[in-house]
Amino acid sequence: MATSPVVENLSTNLDQIFIITRDWLTHFLPAAWRPAVDVVLSVVVIVCVFPGLFALTTVFERKGLGRIQNRLGPNRTGPFGFFQPIADGIKSLTKEDIVPASADGVLHFLAPVILVVAVFMGFAVLPMGRNMVLVDMDAGLLFFFAMGASTELSVFMAGWSSRNKYSLLGAMRAIAQMISYEVVLLLSSVSVVMITGSLRLTKIVDAQNQYSYGLPHWYIFTPWGLAAFIMYAIAATAETNRSPFDLPEGESELVAGYHTEYSGFKFALFFLGEYLAMFSISGLGTTLFLGGWSAPLEVFNVVPSWIWFFGKVMMSIFVFIWMRGTLPRLRQDQLMNFAWKFVLPFTLLDLLVTAMWRFMGEGWLRWVVSTAILAGAYVLMGRVSMYRQHFAPRKYRYAD
Amino acid sequence: MGIMFYLIAAITLAGALAAMTLKHLVHAALAVTVAFAGLALFFLNLDAQFAGFAQILVYIGAVAILVVFAILLTRGSELPKDGVFSRTWFVGLPVAAGIFAVLGWAVIASSKALPSDAPTPAVNVHDIGVALVGRYVLPLEILALLLTAATIGAVMVALHEKERAK
Numbered sequence: 001m002a003t004s005p006v007v008e009n010l011s012t013n014l015d016q017i018f019i020i021t022r023d024w025l026t027h028f029l030p031a032a033w034r035p036a037v038d039v040v041l042s043v044v045v046i047v048c049v050f051p052g053l054f055a056l057t058t059v060f061e062r063k064g065l066g067r068i069q070n071r072l073g074p075n076r077t078g079p080f081g082f083f084q085p086i087a088d089g090i091k092s093l094t095k096e097d098i099v100p101a102s103a104d105g106v107l108h109f110l111a112p113v114i115l116v117v118a119v120f121m122g123f124a125v126l127p128m129g130r131n132m133v134l135v136d137m138d139a140g141l142l143f144f145f146a147m148g149a150s151t152e153l154s155v156f157m158a159g160w161s162s163r164n165k166y167s168l169l170g171a172m173r174a175i176a177q178m179i180s181y182e183v184v185l186l187l188s189s190v191s192v193v194m195i196t197g198s199l200r201l202t203k204i205v206d207a208q209n210q211y212s213y214g215l216p217h218w219y220i221f222t223p224w225g226l227a228a229f230i231m232y233a234i235a236a237t238a239e240t241n242r243s244p245f246d247l248p249e250g251e252s253e254l255v256a257g258y259h260t261e262y263s264g265f266k267f268a269l270f271f272l273g274e275y276l277a278m279f280s281i282s283g284l285g286t287t288l289f290l291g292g293w294s295a296p297l298e299v300f301n302v303v304p305s306w307i308w309f310f311g312k313v314m315m316s317i318f319v320f321i322w323m324r325g326t327l328p329r330l331r332q333d334q335l336m337n338f339a340w341k342f343v344l345p346f347t348l349l350d351l352l353v354t355a356m357w358r359f360m361g362e363g364w365l366r367w368v369v370s371t372a373i374l375a376g377a378y379v380l381m382g383r384v385s386m387y388r389q390h391f392a393p394r395k396y397r398y399a400d
Numbered sequence: 401m402g403i404m405f406y407l408i409a410a411i412t413l414a415g416a417l418a419a420m421t422l423k424h425l426v427h428a429a430l431a432v433t434v435a436f437a438g439l440a441l442f443f444l445n446l447d448a449q450f451a452g453f454a455q456i457l458v459y460i461g462a463v464a465i466l467v468v469f470a471i472l473l474t475r476g477s478e479l480p481k482d483g484v485f486s487r488t489w490f491v492g493l494p495v496a497a498g499i500f501a502v503l504g505w506a507v508i509a510s511s512k513a514l515p516s517d518a519p520t521p522a523v524n525v526h527d528i529g530v531a532l533v534g535r536y537v538l539p540l541e542i543l544a545l546l547l548t549a550a551t552i553g554a555v556m557v558a559l560h561e562k563e564r565a566k
Contacts, residue, residue, distance in 0.1 A: 107430070139525045142453040149461025153433060156468055160426060172472070175465060182461075199525050 007302065015304040018045070019131055042134050046123050053314075054275040055085035061321045068325030092268040100163060100261050107161035112262065112269035115154040119273050121147040122280040127202045129293045129306030140201040141193065144284055145186060148239070151277065152178050155248075155258055158270070162261035170257025173332065174241060174248035180339040181238035181245075187347045188232040191224055191354040192288045201284075205292030214298040218291040223370040224354040229289040231347045233319075236281045238339070240274065243324040247332060282316035283309070342381060349377050404445055412438025425471045433464040450525045 013020065022041050026034050059074065059082055066073025074081035099108055125140035127133040137143055152175055159171020193199060196207045210217045219225030238245040249257035259270045286292060290312050293305035300308075330338070353370045360366035415434030422428045436459040443452030486492075532540055 137449060139449040139453050142450065142457065142525075146453040146456035146461065149457050152461060152465055153430075153468075156465065157430065160468075160472075168472075172469075175469070179462075179465065197526070 011302040011304070015130055015306075017304070018129070018306070039134070046134065047120065050120075050123065050276055050279055051272060053279060053310075054272055055089075057275060057317055058085050058088070060318075061324075064318070064321045065325050068322070089268070092265050095264040097264040097266060098261075102163040103261065104161035104163070107157045108261075109266075111154045111158035111161060112266045112273065114157070115151055115273040116269050116276070118147050118150040118154065119276040119280060122277075123283070125201055126280065126283045126287060127205050127292055128283070128309045129304065132293075132306060133202055136200065136202050139199045141189060141199040141204075141284075144201075144280075145182075148185075148277075148281075149182065151273070158262070159258035162258070164261050166255045166260045167258050170248045170254045170260070173254075174258060177238055177241070177245065177248060177335060180336060181235040181343075184231055184235040184339065184343050184347050185239055187344070187351060188228040188235060189284075189288055191228045191351055192219055194351070194354050195219070195358060201287050201292075205287055205294065208291040209294035211298040216291055216294060216296060216298075218289065218294075220289045222357070223367065223374055224350055224357050225289055227346070227350045227353070227374050229285070231343055231350065232285055232289065234343055236285060237320065237323065238335070240277045240281055240320075242278065242320055244327040244330050245335060246324075246329060247335060250329060278317060278320060279313060282313045282320075285316060286312040342385065346377065346381065350374065408438055408441045408445060412442070426468060429464065429467045429471060432467070433460055436460055436464065448523070450528050 022038060025041065026037050029037055062084070063073035063081070074084045077083040077087045099105060122144050124134045125137055125143050127136075155174045155178070156171050159167045159169075159174070162168070192204060196204045198204065208216065208218050215221075220229045241248050248254075249259075254260070259267055262270060286309060293309040295301045295303060295305075295308055353373055356373075357366050357370050360369070412435050415431050415436075415438055418431035419428045419435060422431055436455065440452045440455040440459070443449075443455055
């Protein structure tokens with residue numbers, strides 16, 4: 001396709017606008033300082049952009065949930081209620097910071113700080129656009145999961161140090177859930193690593209940033225990739241404690257779970273940490289399965305790459321909100337059974353299918369075989385577990 | 401061996417010392433997590449990314465969580481009345497000294513066997529992966545079998561308990 005050189009030049013400049021701005025800002029400095037200042041600038045941008053997105057998302061979430069529940073949502077502060085997060089921020093800053101008398105002061109303080117720091121670290125390896133990655137690590141995916149694993153400890157610290165039964169119960173639930181679903185999260189991304197042959201996230205994006213007949217080579221458009229993506233999405237929802245897996249904070253049972261005893265800005269930090277975890281896990285899902293910053297059709301490559309990345313992330317956030325407004329909360333035993341008896345076996349099967357895909361070579365045969373195996377297994381597992389459920393008219397033990 | 405080494409060493413040692421001396425078991429478990437993090441930093445300082453991140457993932461993400469779970473489930477989280485130091489601590493002293501001597505001897509001997517002027521091998525994650533499923537595939541499979549057996553054993557133990565309780 002022939003585009004005029006002016007348009008092409010403009011689109012390349014827009015695509016690299018952040019890199020160009022950064023280089024312009026640092027070109028006054030002596031060359032020896034430049035790498036360090038570059039890193040500091042990128043960190044500052046990450047630390048500003050994602051909390052900004054968080055503020056925007058809280059409004060969208062409350063408005064979206066309101067629409068789903070047939071009400072208006074916040075509409076008093078500013079135009080259409082869009083200044084609500086500012087009001088919320090001022091409120092949480094001016095609120096008294098209450099620490100329970102019997103609480104473990106140091107751990108109670110450290111828990112939200114460690115959570116936010118660990119979550120922010122995950123953004124370091126995410127490629128957010130062409131050439132837009134803070135640290136292009138050889139073991140980037142492993143780094144991301146290592147940082148994700150460290151958040152579990154901060155949840156435990158919060159729950160245990162509060163000396164409150166609801167906090168402790170919430171923390172225990174959260175950790176049990178996070179450990180169970182982390183296995184799935186890791187295994188579903190292993191299939192991507194098997195195909196790409198690298199843990200480097202930029203390489204994973206590059207492998208998907210190819211087009212045949214104008215259509216992209218995203219991993220979600222392959223049978224194994226679709227299955228792995230669905231399993232990844234389930235595990236990511238559970239890992240971020242979002243509805244329908246929001247048992248750790250189930251407000252009808254546990255007050256607010258592990259952050260029951262937090263108030264003021266520490267509570268705001270937990271809130272921020274949860275939303276940042278949502279952004280980073282959506283960003284990783286985008287990178288692994290949805291082609292990262294690559295455009296959905298070859299003709300759309302004129303649009304800057306970072307728009308695609310953030311667009312895909314915000315789409316995933318919208319799905320999170322949609323699910324929260326739609327699905328009821330699971331029970332603890334349902335949660336565990338679902339993880340260990342359905343999601344994990346299916347992910348393991350998907351690993352086998354991925355290996356087959358890798359060694360069957362090009363051609364239509366591998367599409368047919370892997371789709372047949374995955375669909376057959378899905379139907380079979382569903383039938384067997386439905387058969388075991390023994391659906392019958394419900395009997396109430398004490399209220400007949 | 402720059403200033404980074406001494407900084408990380410100080411953090412690791414402080415974590416380990418705190419894990420020994422703190423009264424509360426949960427505090428001790430969290431302090432040992434600091435020591436684990438220090439070890440991970442050592443690996444990263446040596447440019448061994450895979451080992452460092454695996455250390456964080458396994459030790460901070462799994463082992464530390466397992467330890468605090470075990471403490472909470474076994475009601476060991478109450479404060480001991482008569483201090484954390486055992487009365488027979490002097491028996492442990494020669495054992496610890498002996499282990500330290502053997503380790504020190506091994507480290508010093510290894511520096512003779514492996515001359516330090518050899519070039520540092522540049523190992524990336526790809527090479528480690530190829531080695532794991534190529535040359536070291538048999539040990540890997542044996543380890544996997546062992547871990548599977550342990551998992552099945554754990555499930556069996558849990559099942560047995562449940563049946564007895566009925």
